[in-house]
Amino acid sequence: MSETVPKPDELVQIDYRPPVRDWMHTPVQFRRGTFCYAAAPKNLKYLEMPNPRDWQPMDEDWKLPENWREIILEGMRERLEKFRSFRLFMDICVRCGACADKCHFYIGSGDPKNMPVLRAELLRSVYRRYFTLAGRLAPKLAGARDLTVDVLKEWFYYFYQCTECRRCSVFCPYGIDTAEVTMLARELLNLVGCNINWAIEPVANCFRTGNHLGVQPHGFKDSIEFAVDELEDLTGVRVEVPIMKKGAEVLFIMPSADYFASPHYYTLLGYLLLFHHVGLDYTVSAYASEGGNFGLFTSHEMIKRLNDKMYREARRLKVKYLIGGECGHMWRVIHQYMDTMNGPADFLEVPVSPVTGTRFEHAASTKMIHICEFTADLIRHGKLKLDPSRNDHWKVTFHDSCNPARAMGLLEEPRYILRNVARHFYEMPENTIREQTFCCGSGSGLGTDENLEMRLRGGLPRANAVKYVRDRFGVNLLTCICAIDKATLPPLLDYWVPGVEVAGVHELVGNALVMEGEKPRTTDLRGQPLASIQPPEVTHA
Amino acid sequence: MPIFEVNGRQYEVDEDGFLQDPSIWNEEVAKDFATTEGVTELTDKHWKVIHYLRNYYLQFGIAPMIRKLCKETGFKLNEIYELFPSGPAKGACKLAGLPKPTGCV
Numbered sequence A: 001m002s003e004t005v006p007k008p009d010e011l012v013q014i015d016y017r018p019p020v021r022d023w024m025h026t027p028v029q030f031r032r033g034t035f036c037y038a039a040a041p042k043n044l045k046y047l048e049m050p051n052p053r054d055w056q057p058m059d060e061d062w063k064l065p066e067n068w069r070e071i072i073l074e075g076m077r078e079r080l081e082k083f084r085s086f087r088l089f090m091d092i093c094v095r096c097g098a099c100a101d102k103c104h105f106y107i108g109s110g111d112p113k114n115m116p117v118l119r120a121e122l123l124r125s126v127y128r129r130y131f132t133l134a135g136r137l138a139p140k141l142a143g144a145r146d147l148t149v150d151v152l153k154e155w156f157y158y159f160y161q162c163t164e165c166r167r168c169s170v171f172c173p174y175g176i177d178t179a180e181v182t183m184l185a186r187e188l189l190n191l192v193g194c195n196i197n198w199a200i201e202p203v204a205n206c207f208r209t210g211n212h213l214g215v216q217p218h219g220f221k222d223s224i225e226f227a228v229d230e231l232e233d234l235t236g237v238r239v240e241v242p243i244m245k246k247g248a249e250v251l252f253i254m255p256s257a258d259y260f261a262s263p264h265y266y267t268l269l270g271y272l273l274l275f276h277h278v279g280l281d282y283t284v285s286a287y288a289s290e291g292g293n294f295g296l297f298t299s300h301e302m303i304k305r306l307n308d309k310m311y312r313e314a315r316r317l318k319v320k321y322l323i324g325g326e327c328g329h330m331w332r333v334i335h336q337y338m339d340t341m342n343g344p345a346d347f348l349e350v351p352v353s354p355v356t357g358t359r360f361e362h363a364a365s366t367k368m369i370h371i372c373e374f375t376a377d378l379i380r381h382g383k384l385k386l387d388p389s390r391n392d393h394w395k396v397t398f399h400d401s402c403n404p405a406r407a408m409g410l411l412e413e414p415r416y417i418l419r420n421v422a423r424h425f426y427e428m429p430e431n432t433i434r435e436q437t438f439c440c441g442s443g444s445g446l447g448t449d450e451n452l453e454m455r456l457r458g459g460l461p462r463a464n465a466v467k468y469v470r471d472r473f474g475v476n477l478l479t480c481i482c483a484i485d486k487a488t489l490p491p492l493l494d495y496w497v498p499g500v501e502v503a504g505v506h507e508l509v510g511n512a513l514v515m516e517g518e519k520p521r522t523t524d525l526r527g528q529p530l531a532s533i534q535p536p537e538v539t540h541a
Numbered sequence B: 001m002p003i004f005e006v007n008g009r010q011y012e013v014d015e016d017g018f019l020q021d022p023s024i025w026n027e028e029v030a031k032d033f034a035t036t037e038g039v040t041e042l043t044d045k046h047w048k049v050i051h052y053l054r055n056y057y058l059q060f061g062i063a064p065m066i067r068k069l070c071k072e073t074g075f076k077l078n079e080i081y082e083l084f085p086s087g088p089a090k091g092a093c094k095l096a097g098l099p100k101p102t103g104c105v
């Protein structure tokens, strides 16, 4: 049942005064609207993960295994050996505070435990107690504390209140990546069955049917065919979308929300028009029917298992390389983990655009390029026939989705595309875009209804920057390249900045593409009349 | 497992109030669940959406694409919101006894 959320003018009254008691002695309170529900036992069983049971975070008894403390400490010991970065991040923080006010959850909640430095300290204090000499001998002096059930609950609350967005790491002089600390903390929590359903169910579905949503192959086919029919209605052009075609040049993988939800769906229409426009020899797959990898929000082992699916399918279909769609966190997996986990993908070829001949050397090992790289290259070589006036009804800004921006440095390509397919493009303030982009507030599996208040708080800095361009330039469309963004930014903007809609970059590409044999276009891909045939209407306050 | 009690009947539901076992659905279930979704009266329009969802679910094991739901029932997305205030996925699917979709939606 949806929670009652305070009105914006109430929610924005954020109290930045820290609690009177020392942080170690301020226990966590599970207040409705600020946490996610526990993973359903059926999903944990399906994945053969530990401790499946009925429980909820607000319960007093979390039904932990009897030796839960040993399990966690042993898990920590293992990971400290396995991941040098983990030990480093535990040891080197000097508490300079540079990261303290950089987290959107701290800005939106005022809760000091949402300062990245303190978030990591929740784990670090336990590390010191059990893994350092000073902490063992003089815990108080060393800032160390025992691992208790209350500490575990605090971990759950705050490590599922971090979207793993990495904004804080941009500002840390030591390069400490609190998102990685969160990932490891979640991995430890998973060992004793403390996980959230919004992360675990998509993982289970992905193994069961190929994608987060649980769409089965015949449903996948049905949705793609529906999109093809609708595109014909809209443009008069019938495109072909080969499903699991052996020997195609490219395997294209998109997030499953693109063929399920709105506004994601219009991005799918854009991809299909684009591929038809340049005659790409490609295929999609019902088995590798998910770009996203919620393993990233669960454990390293899950990341690896899910990522493997894409490459297995690429091998089976004997394609040359992969193109990935507008998915956010998938790109962190591809760029930062794929190669060591499942790579190098030697059985594939270095991606070469069949249209321009461009060789994408940076993907020499992963053999996978981002659709924005592919499209920007096409535009650069003059291979697309574009009519940007077909996007004149939009005043556009661009939200850098955290992972493509910070994990793969995809900053210019989407902007270059947008400037070519639309005529009104405005940037949000500098410290809220590119590497410094503010998270949607709902990433890493936190985009659920029951967590809505925290999402609205975490999304406040992003929404505030959107408000700036709405009020100043009349911006009415926020574009982005992530499926979680497309799902969670619309309610966020409705709440803080009404009048601004959300779209994928390739939706605007699809609007602008002049297709061979098309009928006169009177609407955009949403079926809305084009500005050129309708006097422009001011849609915002 | 939470229990939803209404009109003398009991249903096992998840934390969001979705029916746990979609196979026990019938029209009475839809009427019972309507009370939780701010739907006071189930009109022909409501039934059109509910039956479409239900049939799609029986065939495909999941809800249809939102765009497909709109096109096949002839209702615009905002009209669906008027019929089911919490929207197609959360409101309409709940009355049709479908599980709630998860992921980037």
Ligand code: SF4
Pocket: A092, A093, A094, A095, A096, A097, A098, A099, A100, A116, A117, A171, A172, A173, A174, A175, A176
């Ligand atoms: S910026 Fe880095 S070193 Fe400074 S407090 Fe934050 S994590 Fe520690």
Ligand code: SF4
Pocket: A102, A103, A104, A105, A114, A115, A116, A119, A161, A162, A163, A164, A165, A166, A167, A168, A169, A178, A179, A182, A439
């Ligand atoms: S990774 Fe993002 S959400 Fe997590 S602590 Fe850093 S800024 Fe906050």
